[in-house]
Amino acid sequence: MKLKSEKLTIVQKGEVVYFTFPHFDKYNFVKHGFTSKKGGVSDGIYESLNLNFSVGDEHHNVIENYKIIAKALNINFENLVLSNQIHESEIKCVNKSDRGKGITQSRDYEGVDGLITNEPEVALVTLYADCVPLFFLDPVKRVVGLAHAGWKGTVKEIGRKMVDRLVNQYGSNKEDILVGIGPSIGDCCYEVGEEVAQQFKRIKASGNNVFKKGNLKYMLDLWSINKDILIRSGIKENNIVVTDICTNCNKDYLFSHRGHHGKRGGMAAIIQLEVE
Template identity: 50%
Template sequence: MKSNAYIEENESLKIVKFPIFDKYMDDIIAAFSTRDGGVSKGIYESMNLGFEIGDNQQNVLENYKIFSRYLDINYKNIVISSQYHHNNIKVVKEKDKGKGIVRNKDYQDIDGLITNTAEIALVTLHADCSPIYFYDPKNKVIGLAHAGWKGTTMEISGEMVEKMSLEFDTNSEDLIVVIGPSICDKCYEIDEDVKNEFNNMSIDTSSYISFNNKKNKYYPDIPRINKALLINKGVKEENIKLSNICTMENKDLFFSHRGHEGKRGSQAAILQLK
């Protein structure tokens, strides 16, 4: 399967980037971190970007400094989500700069971030769940979403399109969307009770969920379900790119919640308007 992503390396640091965004490099910075290039130790080795999972706080901050310096981002301008596997979305403004990294968050239960303010770096955290990047080149608006199975069944990707339209007059046909590295349908086992949650969505997901009779398990394709949701909201199919990189299959390069049995750090999806 063709990948719509590539790895940039600088000494020990490895970062995922996306070809579809390369033509907009004068306007945005978009990347996804890997495990490599940081200072964290043990199960968090080495580029852990999650403050709330037990790692040494100073190590995490240093990791953000390394990550940001490579991308030419001011780490003090980062705004980090407050994820709860939901579909709530926050409009990020100038006053929010630094929240979650150098200032306390004054929000919770936020799995999506959008802004039209330059030099604010939006960040969501991942270790199997899908990072979804949104860019409206016409109105210069960006968005990031964290989509696990709960956020997907709550249709956060569709909510992002609607929120960007409501707040910033985004036309869905103008959106460029990337669904970054996440667990693939070959690796992601769920039981029937979770599978049934997909039955309540606004789209038919049956073709995106397989069943293994021997294991009595279901296997949802979370990235492609989100792609279908986006198309249903009017995003052009050719403007949606899936990285086709599985975090669990590549757990030497990525933290994977399932692959590392919960003993892991977190990757960061980052997106900023220049």
């Protein structure tokens, strides 16, 4: 395999390839992963492990792909709960009664970019194809969360809002919270215009994170901006693992909205607490 990482664990089970965070792997009551393109049944631009129902792929293929990744992660397919992402920063706390929503039954919520649960056997799912997946684990209070942070969610500081929610609703201590920043478009490839760059000056993240390239273009580093936001929110730097895998640089393995010019499937972040 050409894919390499010094930060994440690359897991291969049969044809399925996914990533995990080593600092989460230490806890046997958590299952998690970030998927790749590999190991599914979809064809063409969705080849092969497309997990996004909204990009034009055959519905039955996406369902089959969820069954494949659930099996690889040793999670019950019936436990999956999907977000409804709109590049905002709304966070929903879910429980067992939400299982199946967005996959085998319709959702009774919309505009959800972050999911949290403290109930075992509830598998959170958020979707990606360049945007930044943020994984959260409080191993002391036993709470897990996922947040979708594209540039808009990052400007809206969805990472900080997740931390606030963990503290206020679940009693988490900030120093206990672990965060994983997953595969997404890196500053090697993420060129943005003046308008987007200006948005980041508002959140004081312009310093080292938005590099001027000339012609009023900027290379945006969403990984370090999200890390900065998390540290400013009280998360310990040692508790954050940042990916070294850019979606656009690894188009053979990962769906990249920019890299595939919008013609692409979607990857998922998935996390679930276990009954012990």
